[in-house]
Amino acid sequence: MESVSKEGILELTLEQLFPETLTDTNCVFVDKDREVWLATEMCAQYLESTIDALVVQDNGKSIGIIGGYDILDHLRKNPTRDSLYQHTTQEIMFKDVPQVSSQTKFKDLMDTWKNSRRAFAVIQNKSGSYSPVSARKMLEVGKKYKTDLSVSSMPKKKIITFQGDEPLRDILDLMFDNKTRKLLLGTSNQFISDRTILEGLSRITKFQKDVDNLLDVPINKFTFDHIKVLTEDISFDKLCSVMDRMEHPYVIYKDIVVSPWDICLALSSEDIQTSEAKLEMSKTCPHCGKNI
Numbered sequence: 001m002e003s004v005s006k007e008g009i010l011e012l013t014l015e016q017l018f019p020e021t022l023t024d025t026n027c028v029f030v031d032k033d034r035e036v037w038l039a040t041e042m043c044a045q046y047l048e049s050t051i052d053a054l055v056v057q058d059n060g061k062s063i064g065i066i067g068g069y070d071i072l073d074h075l076r077k078n079p080t081r082d083s084l085y086q087h088t089t090q091e092i093m094f095k096d097v098p099q100v101s102s103q104t105k106f107k108d109l110m111d112t113w114k115n116s117r118r119a120f121a122v123i124q125n126k127s128g129s130y131s132p133v134s135a136r137k138m139l140e141v142g143k144k145y146k147t148d149l150s151v152s153s154m155p156k157k158k159i160i161t162f163q164g165d166e167p168l169r170d171i172l173d174l175m176f177d178n179k180t181r182k183l184l185l186g187t188s189n190q191f192i193s194d195r196t197i198l199e200g201l202s203r204i205t206k207f208q209k210d211v212d213n214l215l216d217v218p219i220n221k222f223t224f225d226h227i228k229v230l231t232e233d234i235s236f237d238k239l240c241s242v243m244d245r246m247e248h249p250y251v252i253y254k255d256i257v258v259s260p261w262d263i264c265l266a267l268s269s270e271d272i273q274t275s276e277a278k279l280e281m282s283k284t285c286p287h288c289g290k291n292i
Contacts (some may be wrong), residue, residue: 001059008234009145009268010105011105011189012053012106013102013104013106014101014102014109014133015099017101017140017289018141022102023123023131024131024168025132026125026130027052027055027122027129027287028051028055029054029062030042030047030056030066030089030197031058032058032063032064032088032089032090033090034088034095035084035086036071036074036084036087036088036092037085037195038089039066039089039201040071040138040198040205042193043195044198044202045193047067047193047194047246048195048249048271049134049136049246050132050134050136050137051134052119052120052128052132052134052135052136053065053066053069055237056090056131057234062097062113062130063097064089064093064095064096064097064146064268065097065098065120066092066094067094067120067194068181068194068197068198068220069094070093071092071198071256072175073176073202074091074092075112075172075201076176076222078174079169079215081212081221084201091120096116097271099115099122100121100122100123102123102124103257105249106267109133110264110268111251113135113264117179119134119260120132120133120134120135126143127149132208132271134260135263136249136260138260138263138264139240139243139244139249139263141189141240141267142236142239142244142263142266144237145238145267147236147237149236149266150234150235151233151234151235151239152233152235152253152254153164153260153264154258155269156255156259159184159255160178160180160183161183161185161186162174162185162186162219162230163186164186164220165219167218168214168215168219168222169281170219171192171197171219181193181252181259182259184252189226189227189257190224190225190226191225191250192219192222192224192225193248193250196224196225197222199223200217200221200223204217204221225248225277226245227250227252227257229251229252230242233253236266239258239263240263243263
C-alpha cells in the first residue's frame, strides 16, 4: 500500500482517488420528451445510489440532469396528478450538466458540487458514454482514509424532524426550507427522503386516480426508511465502510446524523487537513493492472 498524506487529498485527481473504479458504472439516461411521471419512477429506483440523478438527452446529446429536487420542486408548483403526465423532463431539468474529467481535482469537484448544490457529476468513459460521480462514490475514498477522527468528530447539525401525520405539502416545505433531502420521524429511527416520497408518488399516480391534489396526501401514506443506529464511536474509515455496504446510506450516532454528503464535507474539512491521517492507495502493476 502506498500512503498519501492527508494534506494532499484536496489536490488529488479523480483518477488518483479512483484508480480502478472511476468509470465502473454507467449513467442512466432519459429522453427530454419523456413525461415527468417516468422520471419519477426512475428516480425512485436510482436515487441515493451511485447514480443519484438521471441524465436528460436530446438525440444522444446530454442537455441536463433531473433528480429528486427538480421533480419535487415541480410538484410544489403543479400538485395535480395530471401535471406529472403533461410536463416533460426537459421542462423541469437542471440545465447545466456538471461534467468532470479524470484530471479534475477533488477540491474542484467539491467547489462544483457546493456551487450547484448537487453532489453529482458525469465523466466520459472508454465506451464513449458517461459514468456518474456522486457523493455516494466518495465513501470509497473514506474507507481508505486512516485518521484519528471518528464518528463523534463529525460536525453536529440541526436534526429536522416531522410528526408522521402531516400532509406532503408540509414535508416538502420542511425539506426545501432546511435544504435537506431527509427528515427524521420524531425521536424514532425512521426517516423520509426524496427517494421514498417519489416511490409513494409513483404508486399513488398509478393506483389512486381520484387524488386531486398530491400535496394533500398525508405523509403516513408513504413508506418510511430506517436509519442505521450506531452504538459505538467507530473510526472514520469504518464509518464509511458501514455506509458503503448500505443500500441507502444514512446513520446516526447519539445526536449526530451522517449522510454521504457529510462524508464529502469531512474529507475536505479543516479537521481532516489537520488530523493525523493518511490515505491508503493501492499500487497497481502497469502491465497486468493487479494490486502490488
